[in-house]
Amino acid sequence: MQEPPSAQELLQAIRARYGTVHRFCRRHKGRLNRSTVYMVLAGTYPGSKAAQALRIAEALGLAQGKEARVLAAIKSVACVRCAVKARPCGRCDELFKAQAAAALCAMPKGQ
Numbered sequence: 001m002q003e004p005p006s007a008q009e010l011l012q013a014i015r016a017r018y019g020t021v022h023r024f025c026r027r028h029k030g031r032l033n034r035s036t037v038y039m040v041l042a043g044t045y046p047g048s049k050a051a052q053a054l055r056i057a058e059a060l061g062l063a064q065g066k067e068a069r070v071l072a073a074i075k076s077v078a079c080v081r082c083a084v085k086a087r088p089c090g091r092c093d094e095l096f097k098a099q100a101a102a103a104l105c106a107m108p109k110g111q
């Protein structure tokens with residue numbers, strides 16, 4: 001698991017990209033709960049702060065999401081075994097994205 005950024009780093013990234021925490025929450029409505037974001041940034045979230053901080057970082061593009069990590073793993077293994085000389089060529093990216101999505105759908109929730 002990746003090391004989550006600190007609340008201060010998240011707040012700085014949010015302000016740099018969106019201006020305000022409120023605007024960030026509105027842009028990610030349905031993906032991130034506003035009260036959770038505020039509690040994580042304040043350091044008062046009662047649950048797993050690290051997991052929520054990673055979700056916020058993923059929304060900011062600071063951390064790779066689960067799908068991106070699975071995609072990178074599939075691509076690295078497949079490209080090593082590929083006969084094409086110019087690597088990475090990107091020819092199979094759509095296939096790899098579909099495989100990553102299928103792998104995530106097959107995984108039980110929480111993994």
